[in-house]
Amino acid sequence: MPQSPADLRRRLLLSAGLAAAAGAAARPVFAQAAWPAQPVRLVVNFPPGSSPDVLARLVSTPLQQALGQPVVVDNRAGASGMIGAEAVAKAAPDGYTLLMTAGSAITTNPFIYPRMPYDAERDLTPVAALARLVLTLVVRADLPARDVREFIAYLKANPGKLSYGSAGNATGLHLAGEMLKSQAGVYAVHVPYRGASLALQDLLGGQIDFYFDPGIAVPHVRSGRLRVLAIGGKRRSATYPDVPTLEEAGLPGFDAGTTHGIYAPARTPPEVVARLNREINRILSTPAVRSQIDGLGAEATPLSVEQFAAVMKDDSRRYAEVIRRQGIKAD
DSSP states (O other): OOHHHHHHHHHHHHHHHHHHHHHHHHHHHHHHHHSSSEEEEEEEOOOOOHHHHHHHHHHHHHHHHHHHHHHEEEEEEEEEEEHHHHHTSSSSSSSSEEEOOTHHHHHHHHHHOOOOOHHHHHHHHEEEEEEEEOOEEEEESSSSSSHHHHHHHHHHHHHTHHHHHHSTTTSHHHHHHHHHHHHTTTEEEEOOOOHHHHHHHHHHHHHEEEEEESHHHHHHHHHEEEEEEEESSSOOOOOSSOOOOOOTOOOOOOOOOOOEEEEEEEEEOOOHHHHHHHHHHHHHTSHHHHHHHHHHTTEEOOHHHHHHHHHHHHHHHHHHHHHHHHTTOOO
């Protein structure tokens, strides 16, 4: 039976509606399956040669192979990591712009700077932890203290006469020194430098007496020019397996470690975050990568997204207490 023009129009409209609905339902699946369809930019908010930069370049090549797209490392340093972090926090949440950062940009900056261009908790989402960097307590070789007990006794007998260096005010090295002073009940003069390497040079030259080393003093410890007294983390170091932690040496709960990791803009699709976390954890589990991270004086940390977020929350709480108690301020 021939259809009337009205019936034909209704059938065409119904078919068009069903096709549109089917297309709409398929779009999220297509978008999810298509990621990544273009290069991924990994913003490092510290300069070339820094520990976040070294770690970013260590994982970028195997991550590129896993994703089938280029992973481009982009150094955006400055303002204690805030320039690069802001760039990622304000980027489109599509999985194509990520942040590789030292833990300080997340755990200490919010408590030091009264105004920040981003909110780390609100504007960034954890993706994957890469490495836990643990600082070591290193002293000049001629200091009359062979272990932590003797060192603390020497500090107490000479209040204000010893000095320690850091990479600058409010840096991790500074916070570790203040944690030591607070927990041990001692006083030493803080000498801020523009970078850990400069502090190390003055320690070697005898201008300062001790500092918390991020890993660059290892050759000088091995040569005997410096002495390592303790590990500033929860576990002993693979670099110095016979050296006790500060907790073992009598300072309960001492932990000056910081976790370097990768973040994405808030509201990045969960499936993209999960894929990145899975691929990065697989990379961190390979012997070659773990060995290179060990060489940095750090420990590879393949964690779930939830575990990573919990670690950073705990670090933030601990450092906030030190910053408030010691009245630490940025330059």
